[in-house]
Amino acid sequence: MSDTETKRAPTVGFVSLGCPKALVDSERILTRLRGEGYEISPTYEGADTVVVNTCGFLDSARDESLDAIGEALAKNGKVVVTGCLGAEADLIRKRFPQVSAITGAHRYDEVLDAVHQVAPPPPDPFRDLVPPQGVKLTPKHYAYLKISEGCDHRCSFCIIPQMRGDLASRPVGEVLREAEVLVENGVKELLVVSQDTSAYGLDTRYAPGVWRGREWKGSFEGLAQGLGELGAWVRLHYVYPYPHVDSVIPLMAEGKILPYLDIPFQHAAPSVLKAMKRPGNQAKTLERIAKWRSICPEIVLRSTFVVGFPGETEEDFQFLLDWLQEAQLDRVGAFAYENVEGAAARDLPDHVPEEVKQERRERFMAAAQKISRAKLLTKVGGTMEVLVDEVRRNGVAVARSKGDAPEIDGHVFVRPGTMLTAGDLVQVRVTRTEAYDLWAEPVDRALRKPAATLAPRGRMHRVISRI
Ligand code: SF4
Numbered sequence: 001m002s003d004t005e006t007k008r009a010p011t012v013g014f015v016s017l018g019c020p021k022a023l024v025d026s027e028r029i030l031t032r033l034r035g036e037g038y039e040i041s042p043t044y045e046g047a048d049t050v051v052v053n054t055c056g057f058l059d060s061a062r063d064e065s066l067d068a069i070g071e072a073l074a075k076n077g078k079v080v081v082t083g084c085l086g087a088e089a090d091l092i093r094k095r096f097p098q099v100s101a102i103t104g105a106h107r108y109d110e111v112l113d114a115v116h117q118v119a120p121p122p123p124d125p126f127r128d129l130v131p132p133q134g135v136k137l138t139p140k141h142y143a144y145l146k147i148s149e150g151c152d153h154r155c156s157f158c159i160i161p162q163m164r165g166d167l168a169s170r171p172v173g174e175v176l177r178e179a180e181v182l183v184e185n186g187v188k189e190l191l192v193v194s195q196d197t198s199a200y201g202l203d204t205r206y207a208p209g210v211w212r213g214r215e216w217k218g219s220f221e222g223l224a225q226g227l228g229e230l231g232a233w234v235r236l237h238y239v240y241p242y243p244h245v246d247s248v249i250p251l252m253a254e255g256k257i258l259p260y261l262d263i264p265f266q267h268a269a270p271s272v273l274k275a276m277k278r279p280g281n282q283a284k285t286l287e288r289i290a291k292w293r294s295i296c297p298e299i300v301l302r303s304t305f306v307v308g309f310p311g312e313t314e315e316d317f318q319f320l321l322d323w324l325q326e327a328q329l330d331r332v333g334a335f336a337y338e339n340v341e342g343a344a345a346r347d348l349p350d351h352v353p354e355e356v357k358q359e360r361r362e363r364f365m366a367a368a369q370k371i372s373r374a375k376l377l378t379k380v381g382g383t384m385e386v387l388v389d390e391v392r393r394n395g396v397a398v399a400r401s402k403g404d405a406p407e408i409d410g411h412v413f414v415r416p417g418t419m420l421t422a423g424d425l426v427q428v429r430v431t432r433t434e435a436y437d438l439w440a441e442p443v444d445r446a447l448r449k450p451a452a453t454l455a456p457r458g459r460m461h462r463v464i465s466r467i
Helices: 020-035 059-075 084-095 108-118 160-164 172-184 220-227 243-253 270-276 282-295 314-327 354-377
Strands: 011-016 039-041 049-054 079-083 142-146 189-193 209-211 214-216 233-236 260-262 300-307 331-336 383-391 397-400 412-414 425-433 438-442
Touching (some): 011 020, 011 059, 020 049, 020 079, 020 108, 020 142, 020 189, 049 059, 049 084, 049 108, 059 084, 079 108, 084 160, 142 172, 172 189, 172 209, 172 214, 189 220, 220 233, 233 260, 282 314, 314 354, 331 354, 354 425, 412 425
Parallel strands (some): 011 039, 011 049, 049 079, 142 189, 300 331, 412 438
Antiparallel strands (some): 209 214, 383 397, 383 425, 397 412
């Protein structure tokens, strides 16, 4: 056996932090590393180098990223930093002068170059080791589909445009082909992500692209139409409430894409929205929500809000609560405002005391929970299709309805679920409800086998888990 044959392939450890957009960056880097013949190490100790894909959105996320870099340096010593926090190379270098390289978000070539320096690639890349859909950090049955980078908005609490630049949409044909390959390789649910999904194509003037022998408009609607041809669950995230969003509601009513919209409204009070530098006519939004529901009654609306924004008065907060009551949003998350280094909102006057922010968040979530509970109660006794994410040892299948996105929304617990497996699409009858979750049983009697002890089928998003 020659020297080359006995040499082991170089190994890379990977820590992926942050939002689904960052997760897609991690997947792309890992795909290219595997394509070059690198092995991926599940431990720090077994790796020739470690890549840390950081998040820098909130101060708490920055702290987590800095901790992760410190941990990787302590346990491995050779660390390449990428991701949003990479935009602050000086800060990282000051704290960790020994890092091997620092690159910004989606700078795949630079990450690869840095890894090559620390752990040179094997002479003969094992390209056939890479599956056609690339390396995925999500379970086999769902995948994030990133359609653009950057954002043209300038919300005062956000530094993403500073870190990721202005909107840059991927060509529509390329996105549709990627989606098709994912579905051909077993993906049942596509989660469309970007910073501003509804702005898709604005920068390319909606340049058309060819897919399956025909032309598709490179717009939000054109993309949704194309994705609707794939026969998979298609879920739209991070949709900014532009008027043209109305155009995809009929596709939801036809069952082409999921009746689900994730719109981060952030607030409702006009003065707060103005300070946030976001569009301010939430009364009109209520009218549009009513119209969407008249076209597609089963539509599920998810949103996130920031409470305790600088200058938010008790009246503003009450306005938000009243708006929520009127809008009856199905899924809601709320964050207490946090300062972000470099964001304009940091310098606004009248910051809200921490205890008031927390108290408002609790009141807001209590109101949202009441709405969620009442809405879920109407489902009891009905049937629905669910997608199974995992089957637990106790025989309960953890699934999601069309109205539940992974990681952020509720679950449908299916019992007995012993006959089910991750990735199954199955009809269930809802038996009872909790505040955010449903319990159900399979409609098909043949699937109602009693619970038995099973091996856990977990999910792992980080190649190296940080506990
Ligand atoms: S739309 Fe989203 S990404 Fe763009 S600036 Fe506002 S919060 Fe940031």
